[in-house]
Amino acid sequence: MFTLLKTEGRARRGRFETVHGSVETPVFMNVGTAAAIKGGVSTLDLKNLKCQIELSNTYHLHIRPGDEIVRELGGIHRFFNWDRPVLTDSGGFQVFSLAQLRDISEQGVVFQSHVDGRRIFMGPRESMRIQSNLASTIAMAFDECIENPSPYDYVKRSVERTLRWLHICKDEMERLNALHDTINPRQMLFGINQGGTYDDLRLWHMEEIAKLDLDGYAIGGLAVGEEAEVMYHIIDVVEPAMPRDRPRYLMGVGTPCNILEAVSRGVDFFDCVMPSRNARHGHLFTWQGIINLQNNKYERDGRPIDESCDCEVCRNYSRAYIRHLLRAKEMLGMRLAVMHNLYFYNTLTERIRAALDEGCFAQFKQHYMDILGRRI
């Protein structure tokens, strides 16, 4: 259940209650695709990093270790020892981006596993069954992710099919949740808005999915290469049609500035691989801007990544040491860098929430928009 605690303009401060505890929003979900955060970060670490909700992936866990195995072991929470909420992405994005695509039909998609090449079929029912086996807190609807730009007619047919799939997802989840041996009978469903970069299709689709009274609504198919302004525009187009009393999730976004912009447009949930991916290349977020630890100037720099940061990494290790680890390709370098960046993102949303609580989000945003994106 979502409670809107406060608003400032279109920005929202909320609380989302689930069977695995509540989530304070706006929130950044930490991505652990295959039930593990890249960079050797465990669920024990996530608690120290202020992570409220973890995101795993239906496609990856279906392929390996297999959702039946996760189910047999008691569901994903027991599998990776995490008692807070987990959102599972539906696999739609991965089926269309990672797998070798074979055939898409009204029923779903036949594709080849990127691991061992075997043929797999996934449609809305299969995605729901897998997510029920995983027993995540929140399941995402199975959708078609199309490239931007795609031809109008194709996008129109695609969103119509994605809408039909959503009806199937909802029915199938109700059926699965009612089974006597379902691990999480209170699993929730978020629908995903699609429609490429066409305002009318986006809006029509959002209005249609809003009618289904789902637990939350996501905007998908963005942050796939289009300009940030296009993304902000799409949010502006669809946001008025999103139910006020349900959380809104902008999938795969983004930079700190993207998050500030999207919060100001009424978005509550985010996820992105950027903090961990950038960390592995030495790109670290600080409250003064972005530093590249590969830079020679950090070779003898005994200061922490960010002197104003109180994460475990900044309290214990220097730029010079982490730079050395990254250059020596020591796993520990990636781990420390990823931990700092995730802590930064989780602290960013924590500070956004505090600013909203205090009614000064506009100033907070204005102040940090200039700072957080610059390379120092």
Added chain:
Amino acid sequence: MFTLLKTEGRARRGRFETVHGSVETPVFMNVGTAAAIKGGVSTLDLKNLKCQIELSNTYHLHIRPGDEIVRELGGIHRFFNWDRPVLTDSGGFQVFSLAQLRDISEQGVVFQSHVDGRRIFMGPRESMRIQSNLASTIAMAFDECIENPSPYDYVKRSVERTLRWLHICKDEMERLNALHDTINPRQMLFGINQGGTYDDLRLWHMEEIAKLDLDGYAIGGLAVGEEAEVMYHIIDVVEPAMPRDRPRYLMGVGTPCNILEAVSRGVDFFDCVMPSRNARHGHLFTWQGIINLQNNKYERDGRPIDESCDCEVCRNYSRAYIRHLLRAKEMLGMRLAVMHNLYFYNTLTERIRAALDEGCFAQFKQHYMDILGRRI
């Protein structure tokens, strides 16, 4: 200063006091070659893993990031944030095994860096200077590591030179420790016994280095491919000539059974990459024997690696989960496996010490010799 607390047969229970705190022996040193434990394990983790003393490498740190940089940052303890003892290997072994060897002379060795190919010279003075810059607790003497077997005449000339180098190392350390800006003016020196597999050369060399009144004595040049029985025999040959009131260190050893055998022959210090290297391949030590987590039978095994182990990994994660991580090549899999194996080794020496304290080491050894080496 080394205090012999108790003996049982030739096995010794001791305490080694250093400027960075004391070490209870027998002890297993945890190897962090480039100032980082492989598998994404930090110095903060090492404390949770019951590590008493960390081992880093002169050669690797000289090549990268450079010992002058470590010195500028306050020495290795500040560099990687560790306040307990650090032993630095002298670089001798690495120069002779890793680098492309160019030329060995009375002065030392000219070789090519394995990182960028540049020509580097290292002899006893250079090794001592680098180790003084690193400011480790214990420096190892610079020696020539020869292959087993090598011709008698070559080994004889080599150990004679290694003895001359040791005199230089001792003088150079005294000089460096006396400089006003030396970071650790109480750095200690361990000599290294060599002599291949020739009893007379081994014994002669040990008798000669024992005369130098060093802080400790190592047996080097073993565990490089010869049979375990050969190694035990060499310990039997040289041990009577090792000063009783100084710690004895068997370099690069070994399996749990090797350690039990060597402790029973009077060895106090050990180091080995085996726990971390094996972990990365899914080979995990337990108190019931060695398991290979890659094995299919662990696919649905919700039990910890070792039900009798109280390490953080066994308290929180299952065989099935760690197996999944290793198969998915998630760094976290390596991290968890390495942490368990290091904890096992540190607990093994802890239990050896307890058995010595209680006067039942012989029974302890007999019981576990049959168990710890078997694959289950």
